Amino acid sequence: MWDRPEALSTISSLLFGVFALGLLYIGILVTVHSPLFPVREVVITGSISRVTPTQIDNVVHRELRGTFFTINLDASRLAFEKLPWVRKVQVRRQWPDRLEVTLEEHAVLARWRQDGLVNTHGEIFTAASDDPLPVFSGPPELAGDMATNYAAFDRALAPLGRRVQDIRVSERRAWTVQLEDGMTLELGRERVVERLSKFADAYVTSVGLMKEPPRMVDLRYPNGFAVRLKTVNKGA
Template sequence: MWDNHRALRTLANLLLGSSVMMVLYAAGFWLTHSPVFPVKKIQIQGEMKRVTPEQLRYIAEHELLGTFFTLNIDKTRAAFGKLPWVREAQVRRQWPDTLQIEVEEHVAIARWGENGLVNSRGEWFDAASDQPLPVLYGPAGAQKDMVAMLAALKPVLQPAGLKPQRLWLSPRRAWRVELDNGVQVELGRGDVEKRAALFAAHWKGTLAALPYHIESVDMRYPNGFAVRMPDYKAPPAHGQKQ
């Protein structure tokens, strides 16, 4: 073999190539892990009303580990996602030393019973709010349907000057709503928006003028509705002594 110049030249080339590769790998490893390339700037973008600068600063100081090259983008995104009002965080590197973070906040639409909030996309999230929000009560996983129904009922009730304050969805998919005047309306499982519109029309034209406290209205009847008025007393039958 030692007399075979071609084989020796091939072996030398392989050794040289391996050495170059090892040097390049070592240089690349040093380059990406060297403290010479720290993250010096963090740019945070997004319309934020609930997320505070102090919260963002805490995440930046305690959760962002590594250099410009070694910083784990997924872990960084997850770190900002831990903040209660952050729905999503997009993280990008910008050469040579900047990290760009775009934050999308939750927009709270309603409360989910006594446990957390629901955003405009029908997603549950755990955060505190002092906003006067409607309250939703329904089966697990029904948040999107309930947000959609809440949005549908608002314009239907608006002509009567009413707003939904609480909304229930039963396991059998029957709807009930409590309005901001305290009246509960049974809407059932079919033609919910139509029944709500019919209630709004009768409320504005007839019900609101009644001299009694209205507790609830049942709109599930095919040809009418039933009104519960606890302080109403039926007049005596004809000929009956009072």
């Protein structure tokens, strides 16, 4: 082999290629870890009203580590997602020294029991809020259905000038809705939106004519409903 010039030329080319690749790898490694490429600016985008500048500043200075090339984008995203009111985060690099962080906040819809909140996607989260909100309670896996049905209930009751104050779903999946004036609607386990909508349509010519508003309305009947007054029971 050593007396074959073409073989020696091939081997020399291969060795040179390996050497060049090694130098390239070392150069890239040095560049990536070089302090000459710091993250000089963190830009926050998104519609933000609940997350405070102090909270953001704490994450930037305490949680973000590395140069422009070595900073862990997933770890950075998780650090921001730990903030109260933050629902979703996107983090990306912008050459040469910028990190862009896009925050999406929870849009609160209701309280969840006594210690949580529900957003408009039906997701349960924890944060502090003094907003006057309806209260949801029931199996956590039904929070999404409760958010969806709340919107439908609200639309059905809007022409009557009434709003939902409380939604409760039992372990047996029976729905109970309480309005802001204290009236309770028993909807049962099936066709709950349909039942409430029919009640709203019939309200003006039935319950709306009563001198005393009922304390409870049972909408589980197939062709009507029953009302319970504060003093006596009365079928309707």
